[in-house]
Amino acid sequence: MNAKVFGVELTDELRGIVREPTALFFSIVMPVAFFALFVSLFGKFSSGGLSAGTTMVATFGAFGVVSVVLMNPGIGVAADRERGWLRAKQVSAVPIGVTLAAKVIAALPYAAGVLLAMTATAAATGALDAPVPALLRILAVLMVGALPFALLSLAIGFQTGAGAATAVLNAILIPSAVLSGLWMPLEIMPAFFGDVAPFLPTYHLAQLALAQLTGAPVLTHVLVLLGTTIVAAALAAVSYRHARS
Amino acid sequence: METVLEVRGARHNYGATPALAGVDLDVGAGECVALLGPNGAGKTTLVNLVVGLLPAKEGRVRVCGGDPRLASTRRRLGVVQQSLGFPNTLKVVELVTGAAVRAGMPRSAAGPVMAELDLTDLAGRRAAKLSGGQRQRLQLAMALVADPRLLVLDEPTAGLDVPARKRFWQLLVERRARGTGVLVTTHLIEESSAVADRVVVLNHGRVLASGTPDELVARLPDRTVIARTALGRDRLAVLPGVVSVRNDGEHVHLGTRTPEALLRVLLAEDPGLSDLRVEGAGLEEAVAGLIERGAA
Ligand SMILES: Nc1ncnc2c1ncn2[C@@H]1O[C@H](COP(=O)(O)OP(=O)(O)OP(=O)(O)O)[C@@H](O)[C@H]1O
Ligand SMILES: [Mg+2]
Numbered sequence: 026m027n028a029k030v031f032g033v034e035l036t037d038e039l040r041g042i043v044r045e046p047t048a049l050f051f052s053i054v055m056p057v058a059f060f061a062l063f064v065s066l067f068g069k070f071s072s073g074g075l076s077a078g079t080t081m082v083a084t085f086g087a088f089g090v091v092s093v094v095l096m097n098p099g100i101g102v103a104a105d106r107e108r109g110w111l112r113a114k115q116v117s118a119v120p121i122g123v124t125l126a127a128k129v130i131a132a133l134p135y136a137a138g139v140l141l142a143m144t145a146t147a148a149a150t151g152a153l154d155a156p157v158p159a160l161l162r163i164l165a166v167l168m169v170g171a172l173p174f175a176l177l178s179l180a181i182g183f184q185t186g187a188g189a190a191t192a193v194l195n196a197i198l199i200p201s202a203v204l205s206g207l208w209m210p211l212e213i214m215p216a217f218f219g220d221v222a223p224f225l226p227t228y229h230l231a232q233l234a235l236a237q238l239t240g241a242p243v244l245t246h247v248l249v250l251l252g253t254t255i256v257a258a259a260l261a262a263v264s265y266r267h268a269r270s
Numbered sequence: 271m272e273t274v275l276e277v278r279g280a281r282h283n284y285g286a287t288p289a290l291a292g293v294d295l296d297v298g299a300g301e302c303v304a305l306l307g308p309n310g311a312g313k314t315t316l317v318n319l320v321v322g323l324l325p326a327k328e329g330r331v332r333v334c335g336g337d338p339r340l341a342s343t344r345r346r347l348g349v350v351q352q353s354l355g356f357p358n359t360l361k362v363v364e365l366v367t368g369a370a371v372r373a374g375m376p377r378s379a380a381g382p383v384m385a386e387l388d389l390t391d392l393a394g395r396r397a398a399k400l401s402g403g404q405r406q407r408l409q410l411a412m413a414l415v416a417d418p419r420l421l422v423l424d425e426p427t428a429g430l431d432v433p434a435r436k437r438f439w440q441l442l443v444e445r446r447a448r449g450t451g452v453l454v455t456t457h458l459i460e461e462s463s464a465v466a467d468r469v470v471v472l473n474h475g476r477v478l479a480s481g482t483p484d485e486l487v488a489r490l491p492d493r494t495v496i497a498r499t500a501l502g503r504d505r506l507a508v509l510p511g512v513v514s515v516r517n518d519g520e521h522v523h524l525g526t527r528t529p530e531a532l533l534r535v536l537l538a539e540d541p542g543l544s545d546l547r548v549e550g551a552g553l554e555e556a557v558a559g560l561i562e563r564g565a566a
Binding site for chain 1: 321322323339341342344345347349351353354355356357358359360364367368369371372373374412416
């Protein structure tokens with residue numbers, strides 16, 4: 026029963042993306058354009074045996090994924106509420122968990138789109154030198170690691186208007202990205218950034234992705250991201266139940 | 271009769287604005303209850319409590335014995351909401367089929383309901399692009415396809431043309447005969463009185479009166495004086511024996527128990543009075559009278 030319901034919920038979400046592909050396109054263009062700029066400037070530098078273009082697939086990739094899954098689901102549900110459609114979902118017999126799961130899974134095409142575009146860009150500039158299995162692991166880590174950010178996005182979207190959601194989510198995204206070293210490595214930033222970074226889930230996502238190249242230990246990052254997912258899921262569920270209609 | 275909706279002592283405030291001040295309401299299986307009242311009376315607020323959109327902070331709301339805030343309880347509910355918007359990316363047939371699956375019905379349930387509501391030709395259209403009345407029919411189809419135990423309809427007739435409205439009341443009668451309980455808000459009081467088993471009049475968040483349409487009519491003015499007059503509403507309201515004043519554009523409708531005395535005064539006050547008739551009062555006059563009396 027719930028599998029069928031999940032099926033129609035997910036199908037509806039995916040139809041929303043396929044039938045209005047401009048939103049998908051433009052939300053991918055911005056982070057990828059940034060990435061192209063950075064990678065063409067710094068991509069050939071190397072440290073610790075890895076080219077910057079390669080590590081950037083992990084760090085800037087984390088930024089790309091977080092930016093699309095943090096913005097899109099939240100703005101989408103905020104627009105649904107303004108349109109008066111969210112109320113129809115809220116009175117339906119669909120359990121909260123199923124609705125949220127469908128919305129979060131429907132954010133993954135955004136994540137996949139941005140990662141593929143970035144990887145292709147890095148390869149095109151000749152700055153990419155990593156074994157294919159490691160690259161695939163990075164992609165997998167970033168896709169799965171995107172989930173808590175999609176949930177956080179929903180939690181905010183259920184409470185704000187579409188315009189406010191854009192502003193609030195950007196206000197979370199940009200500082201987290203900079204402080205976590207997603208744009209530029211923490212080594213070249215003020216020391217203060219490095220002190221703050223470990224408190225941000227974005228940092229742990231990037232480190233987890235990097236670890237696929239360096240073989241660094243991953244347990245802390247995995248635990249932090251798991252914890253974030255649980256907290257974000259609870260926030261999203263409470264926010265949905267108390268969404269203003 | 272099995273109770274499909276039970277509301278006890280429901281209250282709700284929006285910030286400092288009181289919207290419901292302690293409402294009791296029951297709907298039985300196979301019973302149709304019309305919830306009437308002027309704009310801002312609290313009808314939609316009550317509906318939102320019943321369908322689980324608002325939490326019942328005070329009082330108790332039970333749908334088929336369950337809390338409507340729980341998804342499992344809402345399996346029993348079919349809802350038409352006031353001013354619902356549809357997404358631009360979904361088609362009519364997808365929405366009705368989706369509503370069937372979400373309610374645990376087979377996908378094939380969608381076809382017959384769409385035919386019943388004259389939506390078959392619109393199946394492939396994007397929902398957001400429909401006209402107001404078409405959207406209303408779509409909402410109704412999504413509610414009916416769930417084969418609910420309780421139908422909650424907030425102004426379902428808004429924007430419907432005359433044939434669609436007839437069809438709508440007919441559908442309610444059919445569903446009621448199959449044991450579905452119905453709670454319907456509407457401003458089409460006369461139309462609802464033909465179908466409603468019971469009428470509940472709400473004003474300022476309170477139940478002013480409740481009973482069969484005949485009972486309510488009997489409690490209030492039994493004659494309506496209809497005329498074209500130059501006299502203003504304020505003047506008319508204070509004429510002797512006037513219980514209610516309603517304006518339908520060209521004519522005024524005055525509810526009264528003493529039509530003869532009223533006619534004498536009217537003719538004296540307005541020599542230009544024309545198109546005069548006296549009719550038995552209907553539910554509309556009765557409700558208008560109740561609300562006016564309740565407000566006084
Ligand atoms: N979201 C809200 N925030 C603040 N006040 C509200 C809100 N919704 C309704 N109200 C107020 O609560 C009261 C009851 O409103 P409600 O929508 O329940 O009336 P109604 O009987 O459905 O009216 P109508 O016939 O116009 O649909 C009104 O005074 C209204 O202004
Ligand atoms: Mg209303």
